[in-house]
Amino acid sequence: KAGVTQTPRYLIKTRGQQVTLSCSPISGHRSVSWYQQTPGQGLQFLFEYFSETQRNKGNFPGRFSGRQFSNSRSEMNVSTLELGDSALYLCASSRGQGAPYEQYFGPGTRLTVT
Amino acid sequence: KNQVEQSPQSLIILEGKNCTLQCNYTVSPFSNLRWYKQDTGRGPVSLTIMTFSENTKSNGRYTATLDADTKQSSLHITASQLSDSASYICVVSAIYDYKLSFGAGTTVTVRA
Numbered sequence: 001k002a003g004v005t006q007t008p009r010y011l012i013k014t015r016g017q018q019v020t021l022s023c024s025p026i027s028g029h030r031s032v033s034w035y036q037q038t039p040g041q042g043l044q045f046l047f048e049y050f051s052e053t054q055r056n057k058g059n060f061p062g063r064f065s066g067r068q069f070s071n072s073r074s075e076m077n078v079s080t081l082e083l084g085d086s087a088l089y090l091c092a093s094s095r096g097q098g099a100p101y102e103q104y105f106g107p108g109t110r111l112t113v114t
Numbered sequence: 115k116n117q118v119e120q121s122p123q124s125l126i127i128l129e130g131k132n133c134t135l136q137c138n139y140t141v142s143p144f145s146n147l148r149w150y151k152q153d154t155g156r157g158p159v160s161l162t163i164m165t166f167s168e169n170t171k172s173n174g175r176y177t178a179t180l181d182a183d184t185k186q187s188s189l190h191i192t193a194s195q196l197s198d199s200a201s202y203i204c205v206v207s208a209i210y211d212y213k214l215s216f217g218a219g220t221t222v223t224v225r226a
Binding site: 004042043044045056058088090092098100102103104105106107108110 | 145146150155156157158159160163203207211213214216217218219
């Protein structure tokens with residue numbers, strides 16, 4: 001069974017630009033969660049999508065948005081990039097919504113903002 | 115506020131030695147606790163998941179313990195190998211709360 005895939009794996013953007021990251025969950029998984037990981041802050045929850053609807057949201061500004069498609073694939077968008085957005089962005093998929101379900105993480109997208 | 119505290123922040127051990135990582139949490143009411151291993155530049159991989167009624171769970175050379183009364187968990191690595199060098203993250207969830215609470219992680223470096 002294929003794992004969670006994320007594209008691209010590495011990305012370099014300039015301050016002020018926008019970026020879209022993609023996540024393909026494990027087949028049969030309907031929930032996709034997004035996380036930001038930085039050396040100083042650890043893993044921070046961005047949002048969770050289940051059945052194409054955002055179910056939970058972390059404490060991030062509105063520049064961070066996402067969506068989920070009918071095939072459960074998800075995209076995350078960050079507009080007006082800031083230097084502080086440089087991080088590893090991880091997505092995780094699970095069979096159901098939220099904490100009771102095991103989450104399987106993808107390899108992440110390393111975003112560098114210059 | 116639900117919090118998860120891990121200690122130590124980092125540690126260095128010699129290959130073949132054992133080590134124990136700690137996780138204290140204030141998450142309530144408790145649902146489950148997970149330990150993840152994250153290699154540098156990769157996504158976290160689940161090692162164990164424990165519910166309220168479980169005290170110990172093993173996955174190869176990794177053994178996790180849980181004391182739900184004191185809200186403490188530990189991860190013991192036996193006969194460490196170079197491949198154990200990674201960050202170990204403790205994650206706790208509460209009943210009726212769909213969000214997970216993450217610890218900051220413990221970075222383990224195994225030296226030959």
